[in-house]
Amino acid sequence: MRTYVVEPQQIFVPSLLQLLQESGCSIVRVQNALDPLDVVRARPQMLFFDGDSMDETSLRGLQFLVDSMPELGVCIYARSAPTGLQPRNATRLLHLEKAASHDDLLGALGRFTVQA
Numbered sequence: 001m002r003t004y005v006v007e008p009q010q011i012f013v014p015s016l017l018q019l020l021q022e023s024g025c026s027i028v029r030v031q032n033a034l035d036p037l038d039v040v041r042a043r044p045q046m047l048f049f050d051g052d053s054m055d056e057t058s059l060r061g062l063q064f065l066v067d068s069m070p071e072l073g074v075c076i077y078a079r080s081a082p083t084g085l086q087p088r089n090a091t092r093l094l095h096l097e098k099a100a101s102h103d104d105l106l107g108a109l110g111r112f113t114v115q116a
Helices: 010-022 036-042 056-068 102-115
Strands: 002-006 026-031 046-050 073-078 093-097
Touching: 002 010, 002 036, 010 026, 010 046, 010 102, 026 036, 036 056, 046 056, 056 073, 073 102, 093 102
Parallel strands: 002 026, 002 046, 046 073, 073 093
Antiparallel strands: none
């Protein structure tokens, strides 16, 4: 699955990329901030977004992406579930808890990418 990664803390990027690749994802781009127009241009199948520092601008950008790219799966990696994001199809949104074990994260990603 072609995956676009948004992770503001570069120190975590290598371990996230390893996790995503283990789950069968191919990485199309890694950015430290959400750029919705760049996501649209890259046309990934999944957006992996570190949501712990989500602000109103990020939320609007994510909502734009779910509205304009109905085929896009959005994975929010955060301590708590996101609020305010309204996808038309709830199966296209996955919340991964940062406290989850590597095996649990891998399993959830695997199930999510299979259904996409």
